[in-house]
Amino acid sequence: IAGITQAPTSQILAAGRRMTLRCTQDMRHNAMYWYRQDLGLGLRLIHYSNTAGTTGKGEVPDGYSVSRANTDDFPLTLASAVPSQTSVYFCASSVARNQPQHFGDGTRLSIL
Amino acid sequence: DQQVKQNSPSLSVQEGRISILNCDYTNSMFDYFLWYKKYPAEGPTFLISISSIKDKNEDGRFTVFLNKSAKHLSLHIVPSQPGDSAVYFCAASVTFNKFYFGSGTKLNVKP
Numbered sequence: 001i002a003g004i005t006q007a008p009t010s011q012i013l014a015a016g017r018r019m020t021l022r023c024t025q026d027m028r029h030n031a032m033y034w035y036r037q038d039l040g041l042g043l044r045l046i047h048y049s050n051t052a053g054t055t056g057k058g059e060v061p062d063g064y065s066v067s068r069a070n071t072d073d074f075p076l077t078l079a080s081a082v083p084s085q086t087s088v089y090f091c092a093s094s095v096a097r098n099q100p101q102h103f104g105d106g107t108r109l110s111i112l
Numbered sequence: 113d114q115q116v117k118q119n120s121p122s123l124s125v126q127e128g129r130i131s132i133l134n135c136d137y138t139n140s141m142f143d144y145f146l147w148y149k150k151y152p153a154e155g156p157t158f159l160i161s162i163s164s165i166k167d168k169n170e171d172g173r174f175t176v177f178l179n180k181s182a183k184h185l186s187l188h189i190v191p192s193q194p195g196d197s198a199v200y201f202c203a204a205s206v207t208f209n210k211f212y213f214g215s216g217t218k219l220n221v222k223p
Binding site for chain 2: 041
């Protein structure tokens with residue numbers, strides 16, 4: 001079934017460790033996005049990519065980096081995790097940036 | 113400061129009645145608005161959208177209304193069904209650039 005796959009589904013991580021959240025889509029969508037969802041704040045955009053080879057900063061980019069080496073993959077890296085990065089992370093994609101986004105099922109990340 | 117606000121964290125409605133979910137925004141440059149539905153342990157799924165050149169868009173039981181002067185968006189679900197019980201997020205963007213989401217409203221449709 002076509003869609004977005006996120007891995008891992010959940011992770012507990014010690015503060016200071018490096019972590020990469022994986023996101024793969026098989027819909028050949030051009031645009032991809034990373035959001036974090038926190039209670040009372042909804043979804044906030046971390047980084048986005050309108051097409052392979054390009055990335056941009058969202059609303060809350062600090063402490064996170066992304067890369068878009070090809071169309072299908074859009075990994076999100078926390079170089080040195082901090083407890084405030086405890087959240088549920090959603091990856092999304094869209095055919096183009098003016099189209100609705102399709103979301104993965106999320107990664108629940110806890111930083112201790 | 114949040115640019116898109118959903119001031120009602122929860123809403124309870126009887127099956128068969130109308131559900132009205134509200135969303136307010138502060139940025140007058142927003143020109144594209146969407147509603148997403150989210151079930152527990154799943155990602156949000158797209159429901160319906162509206163461009164700022166319209167004031168209403170309908171899709172089956174779902175209708176979105178846009179009041180630009182009031183900077184207000186609402187989603188009407190008629191008739192409501194138990195399967196509609198979920199968290200609903202509104203989102204907005206300026207020329208499809210970054211999307212800003214509200215904090216969500218949890219809808220409970222009672223049988």
